[in-house]
Amino acid sequence: MTEKLYYWAENLNGYSSDNKQEYDQIIEIKRLNFFIGKNNAGKSRFLRELFLSKYRIHDYNNLDVKQFYTKIYPIVNSINPTSIGKKSTFGGTYKSDLLIKLDQLNNLPTKCSVEKRYTLKDEISHYTVGNNADGAQFSGVKDKYLQSYTKLYVPILRGMRPVTEDQNKQPYIERAQKDYFYDKEKYNSTNIITGECLYHELKIHLLGEPEQREIIKQYEEKLSQFFFDNEKITLIPKHNQDVVNIKIGNDKQFPISELGDGLQQVIILTYEAFIRNDATHAFFIEEPELHMHAGMVRQLMNFYLNETNHYYFFTTHSNHLLDMADESDQVIIQKFVKDPNKEDSNKFDFKIYRCDRDRDQLASLGVKPSSVYLANCTIWVEGITDRLYITKYMEKYLAGLKNSDERLYKKYRRFMPNYHYTFVEYAGSNLVHWEFSDEFTDHLNDQGMNALLTTSSVLLIADGDIQGKGNRVEQLTESLGDQFHLLTCKETENTLPSNIIHYACNIKYSGLESALSHEIELRNTLTNYLSVGGMQSDTKDGFDITQLLNDQNYFHTKDGIGKIIDAKIKVGTPRTAENKPKKCFADSSGTIKDKLKFCRLILTLMDHIEWELTDSAKDLCETIFKHINTANSK
Structure with missing residues (x-):
């Protein structure tokens, strides 16, 4: 976007x-x-x-207008004027009129009247081309951009089980029409989704063309992957019944009425969305x-x-x-x-x-x-930025497994946040207040609070900078064993890929325009969602961002990345007005300034730039997924 x-x-x-x-x-x-x-x-x-x-949506925005114009204009321009018409009349000035309207649509300002954009599109949609190869090409492009968009409404009253014995009756749709949509010719089962038609929809597809049967097969595979723990799913509009049957794995097939109400809702809410994905x-x-x-x-x-x-x-x-x-x-x-x-x-x-x-x-x-609500296991992280980074890492790790280990991918892909696992943000300084052993803890003494009494099956991820703070690492290792994961570096930011850090630093230092002179799409995205600007000149004095090399892997050490970056880009020994060492990216602890804002910038860059998991990030993901799998296998 x-x-x-x-x-x-x-x-x-x-x-x-x-x-x-x-x-x-x-x-x-x-x-x-x-x-x-x-x-x-x-x-x-x-x-x-x-x-x-x-x-x-397209009428309020210039969505797809340029693409439509680029594709349709040369087609119209090459067609014989006698083949272009409107309704049942052909020839005359229709070609020149259509070309003018296409130019007008293409040149509309972004914030023009929605009625003007809508009217122009509507007028263009009524033009036709004779029944030939040119006509098929013209109609294909026109339909894709102007006529294929459909609105669909899913009311509260919905369900896959018939509520009447009467044939061809759809009480949920009829109720929606009576309450909200008086024009029954315009608002009916073609655009109101209640689940009542699913039996007949499945029958039509499964008894239809090969491509119709194939899309049902693909849909069943996605249902299995997202909602049924990778068990094979088959949907059957059984003969002489009025309700869909379902077969899960090797179990005997049974009517959908025996399936949980939540999973029935899942099928209602995903079927049309997937089937109409063209x-x-x-x-x-x-x-x-x-x-x-x-x-x-x-x-x-x-x-x-x-x-x-x-x-x-x-x-x-x-x-x-x-x-x-x-x-x-x-x-x-x-x-x-x-x-x-x-x-x-x-x-x-x-x-x-x-x-x-x-x-x-x-x-x-x-x-x-x-x-x-309690999930089956918890992953304790130091704060919101750690949670956001790790969530992104887990997505990337799964994407890699899809190509390298399909069996493991299917096993891990089924895990749902807030159900199979959830995150707990403990804040680094508060870690000392928690006890992770199975022993009784009196919260009134200095032993702290027992984490195992408040959350389920814990995996604790701690930044490497807790080493040297008393015997805390030894205590946590003794209490949690392999459910304690200590980063070898100072903090989660040190596990980020170097090229993404490099990009983010250039953006923060220079501002969007100079840092992203060629990446127009990414610049627009960042401007819209993050409002990132350059640093003040007095902050940058004594530092040179060009000394931060993109292909160098020097972020994954025991210092904070803010301190590492400043050490790389400083020119001489810059000092503040109070004659203290000057900082550009680092805060007083050596970590990056404005951690949450920097995190959001990193996450957006990850959506637009190629990157790979670092070794430490991959190791972290392996530990997390093994923990989730163990906790959900008990």
Whole structure:
């Protein structure tokens, strides 16, 4: 995603947004869009109005316009004018008119009227070309960019089990039509997903063409990989029944009604998204977490991000999805607040706020400190940056296993965060307050608190800089054995790949424009999501960033990378006004300044630049996955 995208709908009276545009009726969107807020805060109505809107995401943004123009213009330009028409009339000025409209569409400014962009696209979509090779080529490009986009709505009322004996009755869809969608010709089973049609959809595909059967096979493989612990899955629309049957591994097949409600929801929410993956669509989903364990909901979101190309809009009350905004730049959270109208006490205003790590989110979702779910094992890390780095490492490690060891990949790929494992951030200075032995601990004396009484099966990852701090390493080794992993370097930042550190330092030092003069796509991404700028000149005095060599592997030592970088790039012996050694990248401890901001920069670079796991990072991943596997095999 290289530019910010926005969206809205026509009939949203009373709604406004603080997305800091010239107008207050717009929200920023990404691949996964979560709408949170208290009950009756206006989330569901907003979701449905987006679904009902005649406007599509492309109409609010210049998405694909350049690609469309580049492909369609030479095709139109080469076609005989007599073959180009509109409706049933051909010839005349249709070719020149179409070329003019294509130029107009291509030259529209980014912030033009959405109605103007929509009208131009709509007019272009009505042009046709005769029934020949040129016509097929023209229609193929036009359909791909202008007509293949579909909106699909998934209401709260959904299920794979029929609720009536009447043939050809779809009560859930009929209820949605009665409540929200009066035009039944326009809103029906073609764009309302309730699960009621799944039996017939499967039958059509499995009794259809080879490619239809193949896509069902691929879908079953993805279900197995993401949700069924790599057990082979077969979906069967059994003859003389009205409900889908399922076969898991070597077990006997059984009706879907005997499967857990959460897994039925998974099938409803993933089937259409995967089957329609030949184009990009928009899904509007009410409460995706319905009946699902928290870890499975996150796995569902990973499925959407990794296995589909669509845009998703969710209303949700699940707090377990909030930290996804930290882990992916394709996730955004919008909070809805309902306030009395200042001019009319009988009316209400609905305000939409962009939020990421806003503590008020939890209050909006009704989350209390007691709302805690225990995973099967815990991985203790020093802080948020360690958690974010390690999560990215684990993704990279799995991607490598996919090609090198498919058996191990299938075993490890099934592990879901917040279900099979979760992270605990302990903060380095607080580690001394925790006891990791099985012995009884009196929290009133100086032995500390017993970690094993608060979390399940612990793997403790500690920075190398705790060595030399008393006998703490010896105590932890004695208590935890191989469940204690001590980094050989000072901290997790020392395990980062050198080329990514080099890139990040150049960006922080020089600013985006000079550091990324050629990487336009990456520069746009960083500008939009991180707002990174260059260092102040007085900070840089006495340092030369060109002395930081890209191909050198000098970050993986016992010093902090901030101190290492400063030592490499300093010119002479720069001093502060107080005659103290001057620092550019390092803080007082030698680590990198602004650790969290630096971490977010690193994670974004990792999404756009080729990199490999360092030996220490790979060793860390192997330890973590072995721990998770052991804890989930008991």
